Amino acid sequence: MIHFVGAGPGAPDLITLRGAKLLGEAGMIIYAGSLVNKELLSMAKPGCAIYDSASMTLDEVVEKFREAEESGVDTVRLHTGDPSVYGAIREQMDRLEALGIEYDVTPGVSSFCAAAAAARVEYTLPGVSQTVIITRMEGRTPVPEKEKIRSLASHRASMVMFLSSGMVRELCAELVAGGYAPETKAAMVYKASWPEQRVIRSNLAELPAEAEKSGIRNTALIMVGDFLGDEYELSKLYDKHFSHGFRKASE
Numbered sequence: 001m002i003h004f005v006g007a008g009p010g011a012p013d014l015i016t017l018r019g020a021k022l023l024g025e026a027g028m029i030i031y032a033g034s035l036v037n038k039e040l041l042s043m044a045k046p047g048c049a050i051y052d053s054a055s056m057t058l059d060e061v062v063e064k065f066r067e068a069e070e071s072g073v074d075t076v077r078l079h080t081g082d083p084s085v086y087g088a089i090r091e092q093m094d095r096l097e098a099l100g101i102e103y104d105v106t107p108g109v110s111s112f113c114a115a116a117a118a119a120r121v122e123y124t125l126p127g128v129s130q131t132v133i134i135t136r137m138e139g140r141t142p143v144p145e146k147e148k149i150r151s152l153a154s155h156r157a158s159m160v161m162f163l164s165s166g167m168v169r170e171l172c173a174e175l176v177a178g179g180y181a182p183e184t185k186a187a188m189v190y191k192a193s194w195p196e197q198r199v200i201r202s203n204l205a206e207l208p209a210e211a212e213k214s215g216i217r218n219t220a221l222i223m224v225g226d227f228l229g230d231e232y233e234l235s236k237l238y239d240k241h242f243s244h245g246f247r248k249a250s251e
């Protein structure tokens with residue numbers, strides 16, 4: 001059995017209880033070494049075989065899965081954050097399907113959640129935006145034309161950009177070209193939940209210079225939207241004049 005497990009954003013105690021249990025029981029762990037906190041590997045049992053997938057190809061990873069399965073070893077494939085977000089797990093799952101090897105997936109705390117926690121913000125503020133767009137700048141992985149930053153920006157929803165912290169200047173220019181005012185609040189969150197965590201608060205006009213000054217080139221998310229500001233409406237859920245399934249409105 002292969003268990004895909006979300007490692008969480010960095011802090012070792014942000015893995016789920018289920019993920020930690022699976023890590024402790026595994027006979028083999030293949031972890032994404034570039035971003036997974038190595039402290040998590042101390043949960044492995046003695047004798048567990050541990051491989052860093054950073055230097056491996058898909059074929060090599062699948063070969064390890066196959067070997068483990070043949071010898072009846074339980075494997076954890078540890079991905080940073082939540083595996084469903086830029087995790088490249090689909091291609092691994094499809095190979096396992098083809099080989100008839102059983103697998104399951106344990107979710108994790110994605111870095112976009114940890115970044116919101118670090119910045120102490122709420123993406124879905126009433127009266128501001130009820131939508132979060134998770135996207136990235138185009139890199140070596142192409143982004144479909146209909147999803148270019150410029151066209152997504154036209155919604156002026158809350159946006160979080162992964163894998164783009166080396167291209168902040170181009171990113172902010174695209175966001176402005178797409179419809180956000182240059183004064184729109186923007187932030188960069190580096191290594192959310194790690195001891196080195198940093199939150200840089202700025203706006204679209206000034207974030208590129210701030211980002212360059214900081215020297216941060218990777219392991220950061222960029223957020224933009226009016227949710228980073230101070231204007232919003234109170235929620236209906238906790239409004240005393242509003243009834244719902246669990247509470248009657250008071251007079």
Ligand code: SAH
Nearest residue numbers: 081082086110111162163191192219220221
């Ligand atoms: N599956 C992961 C994302 C993997 S893609 C998740 O759910 O978070 C890798 C990108 O995620 C990095 O380039 C960076 O943009 C972001 N990232 C991962 N961990 C981060 C962290 N702790 N703080 C800020 N950004 C992070």
